[in-house]
Each structure stands twice: as structure tokens, then as C-alpha cells.
Amino acid sequence: xxxxxxxxxxxxxxxxxxxxxxxxxxxxxxxxxxxxxxxxxxxxxxxxxxxxxxxxxxxxxxxxxxxxxxxxxxxxxxxxxxxxxxxxxxxxxxxxxxxxxxxxxxxxxxxxxxxxxxxxxxxxxxxxxxxxxxxxxxxxxxxxxxxxxxxxxxxxxxxxxxxxxxxxxxxxxxxxxxxxxxxxxxxxxxxxxxxxxxxxxxxxxxxxxxxxxxxxxxxxxxxxxxxxxxxxxxxxxxxxxxxxxxxxxxxxxxxxxxxxxxxxxxxxxxxxxxxxxxxxxxxxxxxxxxxxxxxxxxxxxxxxxxxxxxxxxxxxxxxxxxxxxxxxxxxxxxxxxxxxxxxxxxxxxxxxxxxxxxxxxxxxxxxxxxxxxxxxxxxxxxxxxxxxxxxxxxxxxxxxxxxxxxxxxxxxxxxxxxxxxxxxxxxxxxxxxxxxxxxxxxxxxxxxxxxxxxxxxxxxxxxxxxxxxxxxxxxxxxxxxxxxxxxxxxxxxxxxxxxxxxxxxxxxxxxxxxxxxxxxxxxxxx
Numbered sequence: 001x002x003x004x005x006x007x008x009x010x011x012x013x014x015x016x017x018x019x020x021x022x023x024x025x026x027x028x029x030x031x032x033x034x035x036x037x038x039x040x041x042x043x044x045x046x047x048x049x050x051x052x053x054x055x056x057x058x059x060x061x062x063x064x065x066x067x068x069x070x071x072x073x074x075x076x077x078x079x080x081x082x083x084x085x086x087x088x089x090x091x092x093x094x095x096x097x098x099x100x101x102x103x104x105x106x107x108x109x110x111x112x113x114x115x116x117x118x119x120x121x122x123x124x125x126x127x128x129x130x131x132x133x134x135x136x137x138x139x140x141x142x143x144x145x146x147x148x149x150x151x152x153x154x155x156x157x158x159x160x161x162x163x164x165x166x167x168x169x170x171x172x173x174x175x176x177x178x179x180x181x182x183x184x185x186x187x188x189x190x191x192x193x194x195x196x197x198x199x200x201x202x203x204x205x206x207x208x209x210x211x212x213x214x215x216x217x218x219x220x221x222x223x224x225x226x227x228x229x230x231x232x233x234x235x236x237x238x239x240x241x242x243x244x245x246x247x248x249x250x251x252x253x254x255x256x257x258x259x260x261x262x263x264x265x266x267x268x269x270x271x272x273x274x275x276x277x278x279x280x281x282x283x284x285x286x287x288x289x290x291x292x293x294x295x296x297x298x299x300x301x302x303x304x305x306x307x308x309x310x311x312x313x314x315x316x317x318x319x320x321x322x323x324x325x326x327x328x329x330x331x332x333x334x335x336x337x338x339x340x341x342x343x344x345x346x347x348x349x350x351x352x353x354x355x356x357x358x359x360x361x362x363x364x365x366x367x368x369x370x371x372x373x374x375x376x377x378x379x380x381x382x383x384x385x386x387x388x389x390x391x392x393x394x395x396x397x398x399x400x401x402x403x404x405x406x407x408x409x410x411x412x413x414x415x416x417x418x419x420x421x422x423x424x425x426x427x428x429x430x431x432x433x434x435x436x437x438x439x440x441x442x443x444x445x446x447x448x449x450x451x452x453x454x455x456x457x458x459x460x461x462x463x464x465x466x467x468x469x470x471x472x473x474x475x476x477x478x479x480x481x482x483x484x485x486x487x488x489x490x491x492x493x494x495x496x497x498x499x500x501x502x503x504x505x506x507x508x509x510x511x512x513x514x515x516x517x518x519x520x521x522x523x524x525x526x
Contacts, residue, residue, distance in 0.1 A: 021046070021234060026452045028235060033244035034160050035463065039456040040233035041156045042444070048152055051145040058134070058141040065131035069124060077113035077305075084108070105310040114304040122296030126288055133284045140277040143270035146442065150270075152232060153443045154433035159229035161429050164243050165422030166222030172415045173215045179408050180208045180215075211412045218419055249425050251373060252432045253468075255475060258366060261439060263478035265362045269440035272358060275351035282347055286340045293333045295325045358438070365438040369431040372424070379417070379424040386410075386417040441474060443467070 025044050032040070042048065085108060090100040184205050191201040230237045255261065266272065301319040308314070393410040436443055444462055 018236075022236070025234065028239065028241065031242045031244045032233075033456075034157070035460040036244075036452075036456045037160045037229065037233055038153055038156050038444075038459050038463075039452055040235075041152050042149070042459075043452060043455065044234040045152050045232060046234055048145070048148055051141070051148045055138070055141040055145050058138045062131065062134040062138050065127065065134045068127040069131065071117050071119035073115075073117050075113075075115040077111070079109070079111055081109040105308075107308050107310065111307040112305065114302055116300065116302030118298070118300050120296055120298045122291065122294065122298075125291045125294075129284050129287045129291065133281050136277045136280045136284070140274055140281075143273040143277070146440075147270040147274075150437045150440075150443060154430065154437050156229070156232045157433045158426055158430035159225055159232055160243070161426030162222070162225030162423060163229045163241065165419055165426060166225055167243050168422060169415055169419045170219065170222045172411075173219055173419075176408065176412050176415055177212055177215045180211050180412070183408055184208050207409060211409060214416055215412065218416065221423075249422075251376060251425075251428060254366070254369060254432065254435055255471060257475060257479075258363070260475045260478045260482070261366065262359050262362050263482050264441070264474045265358050265439045266355065267440075267478060267481065268474065269358050269438075271354050272351065272440075275347055275354060279344060279347045279351070282340060282344045285343075286337065289333065289336045289340060293326070293329045295323055298322045298324065358440075361438040362435075365431070365435040369428075369435050372428040372431040376421075376424045376428045379421045383414075383417045383421045386414040390414045439474070441470060 025040075085104050086106040087102045087104040089098055089102045091097070092099045187196060187201050187204045187208075190196040191198060196204070226241060227237045230239070230241060235241065299319075299321050301317070303315070303317050305315040390410040390413070393406050433443075444459055450458070
């Protein structure tokens with residue numbers, strides 16, 4: 001029985017893991033902007049690294065599957081010996097008398113060697129189909145990585161802007177909280193001196209406590225946002241992060257063609273491709289079940305050598321062939337095909353459910369984006385109002401307890417309104433990222449194996465310039481696909497969009513029907 005892992009061993013492994021994580025990363029220097037955070041998430045996020053390793057592993061399995069198509073070839077040699085002579089005699093079947101005196105035709109010690117090639121038609125056919133399955137598994141792993149990357153970048157957007165709000169406004173909250181606590185103590189002292197009535201003192205304390213509660217809630221949320229951003233970019237949560245001091249709070253823009261956006265999602269969402277590849281693999285599994293039932297021809301040939309001096313020929317070539325049929329496989333074929341059919345039905349049902357879910361997600365994401373856009377505008381107006389209110393209170397402040405309370409409340413109101421303004425912008429960015437995720441559009445399809453500064457610059461250039469062009473291209477392709485699905489006409493080569501990958505040729509009929517229904521409904525509405 002092996003010994004269990006001790007706590008000291010577990011701690012040693014954990015420390016080495018943490019050292020390995022930080023050793024492979026560029027150190028955090030200076031301030032980090034949005035694109036720097038996204039670049040670090042692309043390069044260092046551990047969830048994405050796992051997906052990349054899974055994709056690399058699937059690719060390796062596909063490469064290894066090619067070797068299984070080759071015949072089995074082997075060479076060997078050795079020494080054979082025994083303690084006495086391998087002698088024998090013969091007996092007549094007719095008379096029962098010994099017909100030959102004891103003799104031998106085998107040396108006591110001899111050397112042997114051989115080289116053999118074995119090839120089976122059944123193994124070749126099954127291995128070829130399994131190689132096709134492994135190839136589809138590579139594409140499946142790629143779609144899983146696409147989905148993970150999209151989610152990580154969306155989470156990084158949200159966490160960055162929340163942490164940015166915490167850094168810009170969060171430093172003001174502790175000072176306001178200290179002022180509120182001091183004002184509560186002063187109010188109690190004023191009540192003890194008789195300068196404030198008990199009712200006024202209680203009302204003042206209630207107002208200050210409400211302010212303190214709001215500040216406490218926001219401080220907790222700010223701490224969580226920093227920890228979330230650190231986790232996404234694989235930085236120790238205890239390490240301080242300094243974000244960019246200059247960020248433009250400009251709302252991102254999205255096209256309003258909802259019908260085309262739905263079609264884009266149906267054409268590009270990685271979850272739908274996952275089900276397409278799973279269905280491909282299941283269909284190939286059916287071919288394997290049929291192939292494994294067929295008779296198999298097994299051809300065996302080779303060259304052999306034996307040092308036995310009694311042999312007339314000490315080396316020779318041989319060839320053999322054998323045709324066989326697995327009766328158990330043959331008998332169980334109907335049950336196995338039925339099970340495979342059930343699996344395909346299950347995958348198709350899951351794909352249809354995901355198709356409807358994708359369409360719903362696009363609608364909900366666009367609605368949430370429109371709502372957050374209005375919330376952001378309202379937060380901006382509230383911040384303007386609180387700014388004017390604070391200026392008025394400062395200009396008309398009275399040196400009384402009530403005046404102190406009004407100033408503290410105005411300062412807190414301004415700080416919380418500013419924090420809400422930035423947080424609402426963070427939610428708007430999250431809603432924007434959710435729309436991109438619901439569409440399945442690659443937020444950054446460029447090379448991701450460059451160094452961190454180059455990746456940051458590429459991300460900035462693509463998000464600020466190339467992303468809108470990518471959306472326009474996807475929308476044009478979606479409108480063309482809807483036109484073809486509605487009219488059945490094939491566009492000319494000059495007008496045709498770029499060819500889709502091989503994986504997209506297997507899109508299920510439910511997607512095409514959905515596009516046709518959508519296009520017909522749009523045409524009737526127009």
C-alpha cells in the first residue's frame with residue numbers, strides 16, 4: 001500500500017506550482033490599460049491554457065492515428081537452449097512397432113531471428129475511420145477554445161472597468177466614511193451638551209449610517225472586482241494593480257439589424273459547431289460498428305533465420321493469409337446500431353435546443369445592451385446633478401452640525417454617483433461583450449503567440465479599428481446567406497463571401513430551416 005501524500009509534500013507542490021505560474025509571465029510593470037489586461041488574459045489565463053493544451057493534445061492524437069494505418073512490422077532475435085537433446089522416435093500405426101530408432105533434428109543450443117509484417121484489412125478500415133474521428137476532435141477542441149477565449153475576454157472587460165472605477169473613486173470612500181463616523185460622534189456630543197434635540201440627533205445618525213452602509217457595500221464590491229481581474233490575468237491577488245489613469249468612457253456601438261445578427265450567430269457560434277462535430281463523430285462511430293462486423297483478411301509474411309545445423313535451409317521467407325468473422329460482433333450489430341442511432345438523435349436534439357438558445361441569447365443580449373446604454377446616460381445625468389449639488393452645498397455650508405451632515409451627504413452622494421457612473425459603464429461594456437459572445441464573433445482572431453507588448457498593440461488596433469469591420473463583414477455574409485436561403489439562388493464568384501472552413505459544411509438542417517423561417521418572416525414584415 002503506497003503512503004498517502006503528506007501536508008508537507010502538498011505544500012511543496014503548491015509552492016512549485018505558484019512559482020511556475022509566475023516564472024512564465026512577464027512582470028506587471030507600470031499601469032495596465034484595458035488592452036494590456038486583455039493581452040495578459042490571452043497569454044496567461046490558466047483556463048485558456050488548459051483549452052490550448054487540450055487542443056494540442058487532440059492534434060497529437062490525430063497525428064498518432066496516422067501511424068495506425070501502417071502494417072504491424074516487427075523484428076526479433078534470440079537464443080534458445082535446453083538441458084538435453086530433443087530426440088524422438090516413431091511408431092507404426094499399423095503394427096504398433098517402433099519404426100525408427102531415437103534421433104534428433106534440433107540442436108541443443110541455437111540462435112533464431114525473424115522479421116514479420118502483419119496487415120489486416122479490418123484493422124486498416126477501423127483505424128482510418130477512427131483517424132477521421134480524431135480529426136473532428138481537433139476541430140471540436142478548437143471550438144471549445146474559442147468559446148473559452150470569448151468568455152475570458154468578456155469577463156476581463158467587465159472586471160477591468162469595475163476595478164478602474166474602484167481605483168478612480170474608491171480612494172475617496174474611506175475619507176468620507178471617517179468623516180461620517182466623526183460627524184456621528186460630534187452629533188452625540190452636541191446632544192449631550194443640549195445643542196441638538198434627541199430627535200434631531202437620531203435623524204442625523206440615521207442619515208450618516210445609511211451613507212456608511214452604502215460606502216461599505218461599494219468597498220466590498222470594489223475589492224471583489226480587483227480580485228476577479230487579478231484571477232483573470234493570472235496575477236497574485238495580493239499584488240497591487242495600477243490601472244491606466246486615462247480611459248475614454250465612450251459607449252461602444254453595435255449595428256441594429258437584429259435579423260442579420262441572429263443569422264451571424266447561427267453561422268459562427270462555437271457551441272453549434274461543437275454539436276456538429278459531435279454528430280460527425282457519432283456518424284463515424286456507426287461506420288466503425290459496421291466495419292468491425294465484416295470479415296477481415298489477415299495477411300502475415302516475414303523472413304526467418306535459424307542456426308540449427310540439421311535444417312536444410314537456415315533462412316526462408318513465408319507468407320500466410322486468414323479470413324475470419326467475429327460472430328459475436330455480427331450478432332450484436334443491430335443492438336449497437338440502435339444505440340448509435342439513439343446517440344445521434346440525442347445530439348441532434350441538443351443541437352436544436354442550442355440553436356433556439358442562441359437565437360434567444362442574441363435577443364436578450366441586444367435588449368440588455370440597449371438597457372445598459374440608457375442606464376449609462378441616466379448615470380451620467382445623475383453624476384452631473386450630484387456635482388452641482390456638492391458645489392452648492394460647499395458654497396452655502398453653515399458651520400453647524402446640520403451643515404456638516406449636508407456636506408458629508410453631498411460628498412458621499414457625489415462619490416457614489418461617480419462610482420455608479422463608472423460601474424454602469426462597466427456593465428455597458430459587459431453587455432457589449434455579451435453581445436459579441438452571443439454572436440460567436442472572434443474578438444481577436446490574430447496571432448496570439450507574440451510577446452506581450454506586441455499582443456497589446458494588436459489588440460488595441462483590432463478592437464478600435466478591425467472589430468467594426470469584422471462585424472460589417474459578418475453582417476454582409478449573413479444577409480447574403482439569408483438571401484440565398486430564401487431565393488435559392490447562388491451568388492456569383494465575385495460576390496460570394498470567403499469560403500467557410502470544412503467544419504461549417506456540416507451545419508445541420510435545423511439551422512437552414514431557422515434561417516429560411518427568419519427570412520420569410522422578415523420578408524412578410526417588410
